[in-house]
Amino acid sequence: MPPSNPRSSSLVVSVSEMRWAVAAGRAGRAGRAGRVVVVGGSMAGLLAARALADHAESVVVLERERLSDEVAPRGRVPQGRHLHVLLSAGLDRLRQWFPGIEEELTSLGAVPVDGFGAWVHQGGAYRARGYWGRPGLGMTRPLLELVVRRRVAALPSVTIEDGVTVESLRVRQGRVTGVVVAGEARPADLVVDCSGRSSRIAHDLAAARLLDPPVTKVGIDIGYSSFFLRRAPEDFEGMFLVSIENPGSFRGGAVVPVEGDRWQVTLSGVHGDVPPATDDGLVDFAATLSTPAVAQLIAQCERVSDIHTYRFPSSQRRHYEKVRALLPGLVTLGDASSSFDPIYGQGMTSSALQAAALGAVAGRVGILSDELPKRFHRKAARIIEAPWRIAVGGDFGHPKTVGDRPVGTAQLNGYMVRVIHAAHASLPVARSFNRVLQLEDPPASLLRPSMVAKVLRASRRSPVVTGAEVRHPTVGPHPVG
Incomplete structure (x- = not known):
């Protein structure tokens, strides 16, 4: 196409x-x-x-x-x-x-996209939505x-x-x-x-x-498939979707609104578990992600580009x-x-x-x-x-990742699981986590005593811990494309 x-x-x-x-x-x-x-x-x-x-x-x-x-x-x-x-x-x-x-x-x-329109699913639930910064x-x-x-x-x-x-x-x-x-x-x-x-x-x-x-x-052998979907200007203005299976299968998916009234979609997997380059295969792959919204959007919208693949070894x-x-x-x-x-x-x-x-x-x-x-x-x-x-620290969460492991990676990854859970329930933690991911603050900012205390308290309120039902964004039943 x-x-x-x-x-x-x-x-x-x-x-x-x-x-x-x-x-x-x-x-x-x-x-x-x-x-x-x-x-x-x-x-x-x-x-x-x-x-x-x-x-x-x-x-x-x-x-x-x-x-x-x-x-x-x-x-x-x-x-x-x-x-x-x-x-x-x-x-x-x-x-x-x-x-x-x-x-x-x-x-x-x-x-323009921000934390109010963000649906970022990682570690079993969505990151708290709201003001994440500019x-x-x-x-x-x-x-x-x-x-x-x-x-x-x-x-x-x-x-x-x-x-x-x-x-x-x-x-x-x-x-x-x-x-x-x-x-x-x-x-x-x-x-x-x-x-x-x-x-x-x-x-x-x-x-x-x-x-x-x-x-x-550090060998991660990531492969991904990307393509564009048609997007009506008024549909889900400012919304973007991300599914990150880390920890977990390391399968991922992201849907971001871009110019030309389009959604840009990328699906990814590591160590040979890569998304296919066919319409049916993409929908099936997306259906395995932890949020159903990505697969729903792909199924409902018209694809308006070819499917492009890429492999990144390390x-x-x-x-x-x-x-x-x-x-x-x-x-x-x-x-x-x-x-x-x-x-x-x-x-x-x-x-x-x-x-x-x-x-x-x-x-x-x-x-x-x-x-x-x-x-x-x-x-x-x-x-x-x-x-x-x-x-690299995140990639070493997968057992097949090879290379020089930074000192303290296992301990830090264990704490990061608590941060991810805390970000489900606490907007301040989600905001601080986002600032680190956006390279505005150093990773060490998440280890400050005041932040550690917030993480330990908020992580106990995560839906993963409490068993509360996780609400997914609604992308149907009306077509979004």
Whole structure:
């Protein structure tokens, strides 16, 4: 089935974007020095360019794929057709970098979602609904990426070049001095590797024994199937559904309203227990989830896209912070540094926070400083640690997960079951839990004595403990599509 077109496939420069670009131009380039090359034009690369535009004389983003001015998945981003979430911490960062971007995305069909419309089923019941914090946005990754790319391209010091393949780095006397494109050198004072999990730069440097950081992998072998359903604008406005079978079978399902009057649906499973790619198979798989609402919605709504599948073998982390002698002139950011189990939706937000850290370090020591890589990767490691602990710790709840288990994982997972149960009955606990999942607060915030006391009290009121009937959202009998 052909995919339905979003409300607007061609974007125009917004008034807020033009005002922001004018303001940035007036600021001039005072205090800026150094040439930056960013390898990769994905979200990580775009946000790194935005962060460094305040400190560098020039920033060039080199993307090997031909970029379109339409809202469409990119061919070299296999996850682009699947459900993506920009967590609160990431959305807050985008609001600061790009004034008016939330309003622009909403005008293009992104849907505000919050805790009042949330039906998140985990551990036997739904998380308490209500005020969880500022609303987020339901939208596809292609829409977000296109809007961000246009905003970044409007910056006076940034250039985005597509259809450009970086063949190698130029390294002279132990320092990275640029990249090689089509056999020609492109000089740079700082190269930012945002080329993804399978970074050619990282592999080549390791093979040459120039930079070979320790690598941690945790095998989860997650597979998922995603597709779009038709959504009437007035149906269940702001509602989203999530079913998380962790602890349990680890089967999952999520339904989020996105632009184009559509629901985006992703079903997932781990260690070979993956959802099929047929209509009947999807409904049968969804029927095994702990909430019947996902299967009901799939059965009642018209599918308006193909079914796309994806397999993710393992979470992976390159520990640059553990390398004693990094290469001056090179930093690594986003999936090229750390890629998490995507079901937790942390990738784009982690990249945004890493980019902000890179900008902060560049502002202190300068683009030209040999100390920049070491200082950045130390800060990035602290940023990565929170989503890594959340994703990897959760994945080790499954007995087949393999890899380096973080110290204290079993004890922490036991306590997290109490947190999940407490979040069924206590809105304050649900709000605090959500802030951790949204990367606004560190996981340690759930271990504060006052929070532990709330968790222990509220967990006893969970329907799982009391035996109370769990009310599911009603998605019928009228059609929702």
